Structure formats: C-alpha cells, structure tokens
Amino acid sequence: MEDILAALQQDADAYCDNTAAVSAWQRAILSRLHDYVALVIHPFKLRVRTLALQQIFPQRIEVRVTGTSVVTVVFAPSELLAGEVAFLRACALKQLPVPKIIHVDISYNFLPVGFVLYNHITGTVVADVTDATLQRQAARQVGRTLRVLHALPMAGWGWPTTTQKWELRDWRSVLKRWFNETAGIERLRSPAAVAILARFWREIIQDDIIEKINPCCIHGNLHMQHVYVTVHSHVQLEGVVRPGIIVAGDPMFDLAATMRTTNSLAFRQGIIEGYTATVPLRPEEILRIKQLAVVWRIYDLLIDNTVEEQILLHSITTALDGLIAA
Numbered sequence: 522m523e524d525i526l527a528a529l530q531q532d533a534d535a536y537c538d539n540t541a542a543v544s545a546w547q548r549a550i551l552s553r554l555h556d557y558v559a560l561v562i563h564p565f566k567l568r569v570r571t572l573a574l575q576q577i578f579p580q581r582i583e584v585r586v587t588g589t590s591v592v593t594v595v596f597a598p599s600e601l602l603a604g605e606v607a608f609l610r611a612c613a614l615k616q617l618p619v620p621k622i623i624h625v626d627i628s629y630n631f632l633p634v635g636f637v638l639y640n641h642i643t644g645t646v647v648a649d650v651t652d653a654t655l656q657r658q659a660a661r662q663v664g665r666t667l668r669v670l671h672a673l674p675m676a677g678w679g680w681p682t683t684t685q686k687w688e689l690r691d692w693r694s695v696l697k698r699w700f701n702e703t704a705g706i707e708r709l710r711s712p713a714a715v716a717i718l719a720r721f722w723r724e725i726i727q728d729d730i731i732e733k734i735n736p737c738c739i740h741g742n743l744h745m746q747h748v749y750v751t752v753h754s755h756v757q758l759e760g761v762v763r764p765g766i767i768v769a770g771d772p773m774f775d776l777a778a779t780m781r782t783t784n785s786l787a788f789r790q791g792i793i794e795g796y797t798a799t800v801p802l803r804p805e806e807i808l809r810i811k812q813l814a815v816v817w818r819i820y821d822l823l824i825d826n827t828v829e830e831q832i833l834l835h836s837i838t839t840a841l842d843g844l845i846a847a
Contacts, residue, residue: 522559522569529572529584530555536577550582550596550634558584561594561636565623581763591641592623599627599635601766604680604741606637608768611673611738617666618760627683635683642760645752647788648745655756656745657791660779662758663748664795667775673738675769687769692734693726695770696816705823708830717834721819724841725812733805739775741765745784773806777813781821815840 533551537543543551550557558572567588575583581597595602606627612619620639627635647659677687679695689695700706709718740747742765749759767774779792796802802810819837822828828836 525569525572526555526559529558529574532574536574544579546580546598547577547582551577554582554584557596557632557634557636558586558594560632561624561638562586562592565592565638567592585641591643593620593639593641595637595639596634597636599629599683602627602635602637603683603685604766604768605764607675607681607685608738608740608764609637609639611675611768612670614673615669617670618758620760620762629683642749642762643751644749644757644759646746647748647750650750650752650756653785653787655750655752656785657787657794659748659750659756659758660788660791661795661798662756663743663761663779664792665798666758666761666795667740667743667772667792668796668798668800671737671739671772671775675736675738678736678769679767680769692736692770693722695767696726697722699767700816700820700823703820703823705826708823708833711830714830714834717837720841721837724844725815734771736769737772739768739770739772741767741770741774741778743775743778744781745788771809771813773809774813777810777817780810780814781817783821811844815844 533554537548537551562569567586567590569586569588571585571587573585573587575585575593577583580601581595584594584596586592586594595605597605602625606622606625609619609622613621620642622637622639624638625636626632627637629635647656650656650659675687677689678691679687679689679698681687689698709715740761742763743761747763748761751757751759765778776792776796780789793802818840819833822833822836
C-alpha cells in the first residue's frame with residue numbers, strides 16, 4: 522500500500538512541476554495527496570491495487586481507487602461540495618444514474634478540505650463519442666433522466682451551506698449571486714457595462730415569470746463532458762456527474778445549459794426529444810429556455826479571459842436584441 526500511495530504522490534508532484542497554472546489551492550491538496558487519500562479510504566478495507574489521478578480542475582481533484590471495488594474520491598472546498606451532496610442525495614431518492622455517496626465529510630473537522638467518496642462511474646464521456654446517432658441516443662436518455670430529476674422538490678433555492686441550510690430567498694437572487702461571483706465579472710465595472718447589465722437583468726429575469734417557479738433539483742451545468750456512457754451495439758447511459766454550483770432552481774436552467782453550442786447538435790436535439798417524450802414543453806417554458814440560454818452565453822464569455830470588455834458588452838446587447846426580436 523505504501524508503494525501505491527508513493528506512486529500517486531509522484532504523479533501529483535509531477536503535475537505541480539509540469540503545469541504552469543497550478544493554483545495555491547491545488548498545490549496545497551496535491552502536495553499531501555497521498556496522506557489525504559490514505560485517511561479517506563483506510564476505514565473501507567478496499568485492498569487497493571491502484572490509485573490514479575482521474576481529473577484535476579481549478580477547485581476539484583478526483584482520484585480513482587481500484588481494489589475490491591472501484592470508487593472515486595473527490596476533494597474540493599466544502600462550500601462547493603455542499604450543493605453536490607444535496608444533488609446526489611436527492612437523486613438517490615429516485616435511483617437516478619448519478620454517483621452513489623459512500624461517505625462524505627464537508628465539516629473540515631477531519632481534513633482541511635471537503636471530500637466525497639462515491640462509486641466510480643464507468644464508460645466514456647459523450648464528448649468522446651464520435652457518432653452523431655449515438656450522441657443523440659445518449660442525450661435522449663439524459664433528457665428522460667432530467668424529466669424525473671426536475672420532479673424532485675428542493676428545500677430552498679440555489680445551493681445549501683455546509684450545514685445544509687438554504688440561505689438564498691428566490692431565483693433572481695440565485696442567478697445574480699452566481700453571475701456576480703463568476704470569474705471575469707470584474708471586467709464589467711465601467712458605466713457602460715453597468716447600464717447594459719441593468720438591462721440584462723431587467724429583460725432576462727422578469728418578476729412575473731419568476732414568481733411562478735418553485736425550486737426543484739437541477740444539475741446546474743449539464744454538457745457533454747458530464748455524461749458517461751458505454752457503447753456496444755447501442756449506447757447506454759451510465760451516469761451524469763459533476764453538478765454545477767446551482768442545484769435547486771428553474772428546471773429550464775438545465776435545458777438552457779444543454780443548448781450551448783459547445784454541445785453537438787445531435788446532443789442538443791436528443792436532450793429535447795427525451796425531455797418531451799411524454800410531456801411537451803409549455804410556451805412559457807420555451808420562453809424561459811431562450812432567456813436562460815442568453816444567461817449561459819454571457820456566463821461562458823465571462824469565464825473566457827480572452828474576451829475583451831467591448832466584445833463582451835456587444836455580445837450581451839446583441840443577445841438581448843435577438844431575444845426581443847424572437
């Protein structure tokens with residue numbers, strides 16, 4: 522076991538040495554990764570054969586553990602994991618295809634980082650499936666899953682605290698806080714930007730639409746990279762992973778997320794086909810998808826540091842004008 526942990530730590534150290542943009546948070550976790558993993562998995566007698574760095578994100582590190590079973594350990598700030606835990610627990614009520622929690626600790630009492638241990642989701646991400654027909658078939662299954670997911674009520678809006686309390690009061694507050702805490706928002710501080718943002722919130726998130734919505738369970742950042750499938754003669758949905766920050770809100774937020782052009786046309790078509798297989802979308806839901814698609818478009822531009830403020834403001838104005846014209 523010591524050799525296996527040492528090999529994992531070598532991989533973590535190599536990542537820090539060979540990657541230019543390693544954040545202070547990443548380095549703090551990666552520098553002691555073998556210790557943290559050992560503490561997390563020790564109580565479960567997994568007879569570990571291999572440990573592998575699965576994914577490294579700005580504030581999320583995933584380690585695959587292979588032994589008597591295959592599990593995944595996720596390290597992330599507890600404030601970010603709180604929403605994921607609420608999402609996974611809600612999905613478990615309907616046995617939806619998402620990771621099943623084995624153990625979780627977001628108290629900071631055991632480690633100086635939050636962690637979740639769950640069963641490993643096998644398969645390939647849909648983004649790596651090259652056949653458009655198979656992408657569409659996978660997306661239909663995701664669409665049907667979303668329909669069930671969106672029937673699950675949540676106790677509050679947005680995301681919970683680490684003690685699973687819901688502090689945000691309504692959907693507008695959720696979107697504004699999420700948007701205003703986005704990396705890149707500091708570029709929109711000029712007087713021109715403030716005026717355009719005021720129009721953005723006035724026209725996109727209207728009070729008469731908001732008051733008709735109750736919070737339900739949502740994924741909050743669904744795209745092809747977050748959907749795992751297995752492909753044989755057909756495609757089988759294995760799991761939907763890595764929910765976004767917002768896990769309770771308007772279900773159309775999920776559909777708008779899947780309509781982003783970073784997802785293939787086949788995937789976008791399949792999502793709607795699966796979602797509307799038994800119940801069609803109502804006119805007001807279609808309107809909300811169009812509005813929230815604009816929110817996602819601007820969000821994606823904000824997190825792209827290569828987009829200049831002038832281009833960003835022009836994109837917001839063009840998107841709003843196009844929404845009115847539609």
